[in-house]
Amino acid sequence: MKAWSLVALSDLLTPDNEPVAVRQDQQYPNFGIYSFGRGLFAKPPIxxxxxxxxxxxxxxxxxxxxxxxxxxxxxxxxVDEVFDGHFISNEYPGFAVDRSRLEPGFLKWYFQCPNVWQAIAMGSKGVGSRRIRVQPDKVLAHQMPLPPLAEQQTIVARLDALADKTRQVEAHLDAVERDAEHLLALQFRDAISNVRFCPLTQVASIIRRPVAIDVSLKYREVGARSFGKGLFVKPDFDGAEATWQKPVWVKQGDLVLSNIKAWEGAVAVANHQHDGCIASHRYITCEPDPGQATSGFLAYYLLSADGLEKIGLASPGTADRNRTLSLGNLSKIEVPVPALSVQKKFNELQAEVSKLKARHAAIRAANAALLPATLERVFAPAP
Incomplete structure (x- = not known):
């Protein structure tokens, strides 16, 4: 930020709340405001x-x-044109902007800086962060940097263009990944066309490798995310802290399922990062017969619509936490078993898609950081 003058928002904003008496025979279009400077969203009418x-x-x-x-x-x-004329409660103070001095878009970008929210909220009354109410006088007392109007408009145009570019990058990455997933689905469809199905237990043994917890050692524990999002490693813990019963060892190549969340996609393949970790007794580990099946192929099928339907039927219960997949029911689930060479070819494509997504994840992280970093440079205090 250049040596711009600081101006109190009370000099730039005027309270502008138009009260309307509520009638019982009317409905009033309504909206909410996202946190973290992400704008407005529609809500059901009042x-x-x-x-x-x-x-x-x-x-x-x-x-x-x-x-x-x-x-x-x-x-x-x-407030943009979409929400013009909408109604809110008195929990949402509104202000008219003095456009002769302040470009609304400049104010919008300024209020996407976390240090601004924190500075205004400091000293507000409330018990716990979720009870803090920031009153209008706190907002109006805040001093913001104010360059000349023409410079504000130039900055807004550049930030808008940058935001549009970051959205384009995300959209491009999304499209590429959709195409990759579609290619996987097509190859899998061809792979299982006219092949035999057999109970899972015929091609993958359910293996429970019991862990004798040593209180003098540290252990790494894994968990499985729902919706096919893989395994994750939890922080190391001391054996003396273990409070759950009958943990099991996990090995690279295992097909791992959560017996209480498999029905919503808590199914994954253990890789080298998970080798030697332990899992709670709530997890089922399966070891495919290397001459008949691969864990990657089996996991893909179990996470497909057909596979999840079978897991759901094999996980009786009504409440989420009571839908338990038993070892007996899992072993009876029928899975497709094409030739091993076909499965391995599919696994190779899976690996390429995984590499693609890993590269994209790095790009997404850099892309997501670009705009906040730019805002920090634009609005950082002058030295």
């Missing part, structure tokens, strides 16, 4: 018959608005 409020407040496009309760985590935004 029903005049059901609301306890006697007064709502109409907002206008171009107004600056925020949530008293969630201002501390960036619940600020500008």
């Amino acid at each position: 029903d005049g018959m059901q609301t306890s409020a006697s007064t709502l407040y109409r907002v206008r496009a171009g107004n600056f608005i925020y949530s008293r309760l969630f201002a501390f985590e960036g619940s600020y935004g500008l």
Whole structure:
């Protein structure tokens, strides 16, 4: 940030809440404000018959608005044309912007900086962060850097262009990954066309390798994410801290399932990072017969729509935590078993898709950091 003058928001914003008496025979279009400076989102209309409020407040496009309760985590935004004429409660103070001095887009970008929310929220009353309410006087007392209007507009144009570029990058990566997943699905469809199905236990043994916990040692524990998102390693812990019963060892190449969450995709393959870790008694480890099946091929099938349906049927119960996949039911699930060479060829494609996603993850991380880093440079205090 250059040596721009600091101007109190009270000199740039004017409270602009238009009260409207609530009628029971009316519905009032409503919206909310995302945290972390992410803008506004539509909510169901407020029903005049059901609301306890006697007064709502109409907002206008171009107004600056925020949530008293969630201002501390960036619940600020500008009202655009989509929400012009919508209604909010008194928990959402709104302000008209003096456009002769302040470009609304400049204010919008400024309020995407976390240090701004924190500075304004500091000293606000509340018990615990989720109870802090930031009052309008705190917002209006804040001093923001204010370059000339033309410079503001130039900065806004550049930041808007950068944001658009980052969205384009994300959209491109998403499209490439969709194509890769579609290719996988097509190859898998061809691989299992007209092949035999057999119970899982005929091609993969359910192996439980009991762990005798040594209180003098440290252990690494793994868990399985739902929706096919793989295994994750938990922080190391001392054996003396183990409170759960009958843990099992995990080996590279294992097909690992959570017996309480397999029905929602907690199915994964252990790789070299997970070798030598332990899992709680809630996990089932399967070791495919290397002459008949691969864990990657079996996992892909079990995570497919057909596979998850079979796991769901094999996991009786009504409540989430009571839907347990028993060893007996798992062993009866029928899986496709094409030639081993076909499975390995599919695994090779899986590996290429995984490498692609890993590269994309690095690009996504850099892309996500670009805009915050730019905002920090633009609005950093002058030396």
